[in-house]
Amino acid sequence: MNTFYDLIVVGAGPAGLAAACSAAQAGLKVLLLDEFMKPGGRLLGQLHQEPGGAWWNGIREAELLVLGARNAGAHIQTGVSVTGLNRTSDNSWTIWTNQGCYHAPFVLLATGAAESANPLPGWTLPGVMSIGAAQVMTNVQRVRVGNRGVVIGMSVLAMAIVSELRLAGINLAAIVLPPGNALSGNASDPEAVLGSLLRFADLAPSAMLKYGAKLLQSSMLRKLALTFFPKQGIRMLDVPLQLRRCAIEIVGRDAVEGVLIADVTARGEPIAGSERIVEADFVCIAGGLYPLAELAAVAGCPFRYVPELGGHVPVHGENMQTPLPGLYVAGNITGVESAKVAIAQGTVAGLSIAINAAAKKAPGEAEVKDAMAQVKRTRSEALIQFHPDIARSRAKLYQTEIV
Incomplete structure (x- = not known):
């Protein structure tokens, strides 16, 4: 295969679909590649109720984006794995895939994010999965992950997916902290975890949790609250949220049979003699997300380490x-944020590429600036904020103009 396009987009998630749509509308010949069998990316597993009462249905949002991209003239190919890309002597890019090579002067990487591992003894047993895998199995593949589970890890993402699992009628025995080790970092610190959970307290299912969160803004009050936090936890979505307990080991002979947990001090240190087993037939590990940027590294793109954005991100400007x-990037490859932010970034990338490619219907600079402003508005209004310093970290990243 030796096919030439104006733009090749790698990743048919929210950012890639939005970019393909805006670039194709400008008159570019666009190819969108994704290794999954359906376009939509992480959108396919998302389902939650927003503060105003409306439901965010990721499958429906993906369908609308796919329809928009196809109506604009973009060609979407799924089941295609991109294995490499390199800049050629004729100032174009060669994309290597399991179905042959493609060529284009412009490439957008919208590969999204991947889940971080947070290993502990027993994590290789059948029935142990990442929290994102449970989301996909439940909401996309319509497979029941088990009868009774334990979630290890209390990130913003984990709590959002716990809500989705409960909507599907899946029983969860407890949500506990991961064991303290070099990989878990602050995820095993009760005070740090409580501080992160307070950022989305407005989504809490009870008024007590919502108003109580407003009283815990200072570190001193959080420490005091943890001292009196019940060991059995407080029920959130009818699941015990146990900030004062951590997982020690996942137990079972041929599959998951339970989780050995222990009480912890307010500093997250296990208390000897407090160990007990919580019976379960599946375990979800929530280790967080990081930008999936290997292809950018293969291409030779420089990186910066920005913890607030999830780790190492490709250097890029506000025009992506x-x-x-x-070479352009958009979506969670540039830093972990919500799907709505990814869509807004994808639009910016598509418009920017159309201008640089001198497309027949290329937008004006004012339209691109408006699209950039929309990214900031979307970020400020995002339902789920993965980190409180995202906006500031973005601004610092964009201080060096990319030309």
Whole structure:
């Protein structure tokens, strides 16, 4: 295969679909590649109720984005794995896939994010999965992950997916902290976890949790609250949220049979003699997300380490352009945020590429600036904020203009 396009987008998630739509509308010949059997990316597993009462249905949102991209003229190919890309002597990019090579002067990487591992003894037993895998199995593949589970980890993402699992009628025995180790970091610190959970307290199912969160803004009050936090936890979505207990080991002979947990001090240190087993037939590990940026590294793109964005991110400007000619990035590859932010970033990338490609219906600079402003508005209004310093970290990243 030796097919030439104006733009090749890698990743048919929210960012990639939005970019393909805006670029194709400008008159570019666009190819969108994704290794999954259906376009939509992480949208396919999302389902939650927003503060105003409306439901965010990721499958429906994906359908609308796919329809928009196809109506604009973009060609979508699924089941295609991209294995590499390199800049050629004719100032174009060669994309290597399991179905042959493609060529284009412009490439957008919208590969999203992956889940971080947070290993503990027993994590290789059948029935142990990442929290994202449970989301996909439940909401996309319509497979019941088990009868009674334990969630290890209390991130914003984990709590959102717990809500979805409960909507599907899945029984969860407890949500506990991970064991303290070099990989878990602050995820095993009760005070740090409580501080992160307070950022989305407005989504709490009870008025007590909502108003109580407003009283715990200072570190001193959080420490005091943890001292009196019940060991058995408080029920959230009818699941015990146990900030004063951590997982020690996942137990079972041929599959998951339970989780050995222990009480912890307010500093997250296990209390000897408090160990007990919680019976379960599946375990979800919530280790957080990081940008899936291997292809950017293969292409030779420089990186910066920004913890607030999830780790190492490709260097890029606010117009989503990297320092490499013709290479752009958008969505969670640039830092972990919500799907709505990814959609807004994808629109910016598509418009920016259309201008640089001198497309027949290329937008004006004012339209691109409006799209950039929309990214900031969307970020400020996002239902789920993965980190409180995202906006500031973005601004710092964009201080160096990419030309």
